[in-house]
Amino acid sequence: MKINILGGATTKFGELWSISPRTLANEAMDGALKQSKIKSSQIDALFVGNMLAGILGNQANTASLFAEELGVQIPAFRLEGACASGGLALHNAINSLKAGAYKTVMVLGVEKMTDHNSDDVTTALMSAGSDEERTSGATFPGLYALMARAYMQEYGITEEILASVSVKNHFHGSFNPKAQFKSIITVGDVMRSGKIADPLKLLDCSPISDGAAAVVITSDSVLARRLPKPILITASEVATDTLSLYDRKSFTTLSAVVTASQKAYENAGIKPQDIDAAEIHDCFSIAEAMAVEDLGFSKKGQGAKDISENKYTLGKGKIISNPSGGLKACGHPVGATGIKQIIEITEQLRGVAGKRQVKNAKIGLTHNVGGTGTVAAVHILEA
Amino acid sequence: MKITPVKLWRRQKKVSSQIGKKGKIIAWTIIRIPSKEFTSQAPYPVIIASLESKEKMILQLVDWKMEDLKIGREIMTVLRRLFTEDGGDGIIHYVIKGKPL
Structure with a gap:
């Protein structure tokens, strides 16, 4: 089975004080859909990479939150592995395609960090370490x-x-x-x-940053063939x-x-x-x-x-x-x-x-x- | 970093066996921008020590001078307060730290 990247988009990264996590995610997902030339209704599932929303923003349940932002009611999952959360989300998305559970999925990575002071962010990031x-x-x-x-x-x-x-x-x-x-x-x-x-x-x-990125991957060879230059994972x-x-x-x-x-x-x-x-x-x-x-x-x-x-x-x-x-x-x-x-x-x-x-x-x-x-x-x- | 009394009680069970161990610094740094609870203590060194007991530990170094911060410097594990303030539960938190010998 070939795993194709249809398209992806990244927001600007930085101190984006005027932009909410929802808006960041929306911009990235919308860009990814446009790049992929598909509609949100063609997305079978959403995988979200996020580390700190629960700790810093008191917002857990982010997979459903961002599925709502995508405008669909589909299976949605949040993966957390500290700063590798995005990579883990993609890995699990790929495995879901390989298992045949879905054909076309969105993988979103998103983080909002600069709303909080650096002491709080430093403390929150240490949740990835050990007690010792x-x-x-x-x-x-x-x-x-x-x-x-x-x-x-x-x-x-x-x-x-x-x-x-x-x-x-x-x-x-x-x-x-x-x-x-x-x-x-x-x-x-x-x-x-x-x-x-x-x-x-x-x-x-590296700095403390806000930003989001989203990519659409598919195992659907018909969808992939529409691309002028398919990229394989x-x-x-x-x-x-x-x-x-x-x-x-x-x-x-x-x-x-x-x-x-x-x-x-x-x-x-x-x-x-x-x-x-x-x-x-x-x-x-x-x-x-x-x-x-x-x-x-x-x-x-x-x-x-x-x-x-x-x-x-x-x-x-x-x-x-x-x-x-x-x-x-x-x-x-x-x-x-x-x-x-x-x-x-x-x-x-x-x-x-x-x-x-x-x-x-x-x-x-x-x-x-x-x-x-x-x-x-x-x-x-x-x- | 919230440490509940129950977690503290569980942790204390192994603390006594870790006091008074000797070892050497194998890596060190000075933390200048700490987590929130350590702000009043900064700057302070954190070391990884290789102990005579063959264990390794990561420790805050106390009673230190700049010349102590070198690989190979001998240290001993001691019992010290974790924070200068209590955790809000009225319980003083103690942990193992390192002290130059």
Whole structure:
């Protein structure tokens, strides 16, 4: 069975104080329907990726809420896996098609974060950690800072080399009209930014964002044949790891990412080096440095250096990482991120990404991570 | 982070066995933008320690100086108040923290 992407749409990401979650979701779903050239009545089920609506907005039951917004009474499900909620929603949507339960489904990722102050958001995000991590006073930037410390020690990496991840992603984000930040930054800007959790500074960290993204996928070959350039999802894998970071054998590799990506490459029948464009979960600079290694693009310990040497930069590298600007520059409305990544790669493979187009992109990958690598969703898309 | 008295009571059962353990720092950070309940304590270090008992723990470090923040620094686990305020239930929350040796 072939899983086709019909179309998708992303709202602008950012501090969208005048826009409600309902309106955000509506804009993304409406855009996805128009892109797919279908009506809402043709959608068999809705899968929603969302993490924080219940905690921050006191709004649970979001799947039914957004089905109502879509204007249909269909089966609707909310998937939660911290910042990988979008990827998990897509994975489950794909499985529902493979099982034959539905033919055409909508996957929506949505998050509204900037209505709340940063203390409340930091506390809410820590619900993805463990009890031990919470009572230690750790935060998510803090947990990734512990990984950064271990990585820097193990591989002799400096803060300046790590900073180059954000520099690259802001450069890419400058070409993305939907990005939260379109400003180009330097290593010096990152180094001078305020410390959040040593050695991570403000510009090593992805922002708090609002946004939504929606995609329509189908197993209906007749619907898919109407598309000028069908995009296939050739692999969808999810893996998990321990909830806590501290009890793992290594702090410099995320085994869930290694497992999910290896299975995905095997299922798609490709090798890491076949990837042309990858949307990578750069919640922090250290996360992308480790990800390019765990995904098999760079040798272990070489990821941050390779990024600093422009090996993943648009117009310079072979595999382009985060052409959208990534979480750092495009923004990180947590439930929406995994779906935004899919839409970015779809646009890249269709050749409609404008100034941020990766030349001759044929195969793309998305890497969506929840917690400290507690869960990872990896998807491979092919033109 | 609401900790109910029942959850606290359940957790206390294993706390006594975790006091007085020695180990070394294997990763550290300083939290400068904390969760809401820790605001009055920031900045403060959080470490991962590898203990002589072969366990690993994530701990807030107390009674620290900047020179203590290095990989390999010896620490000991101690019992300390979790927050400076009680949790609103009139119960003072105690947890295991780390202290440089």
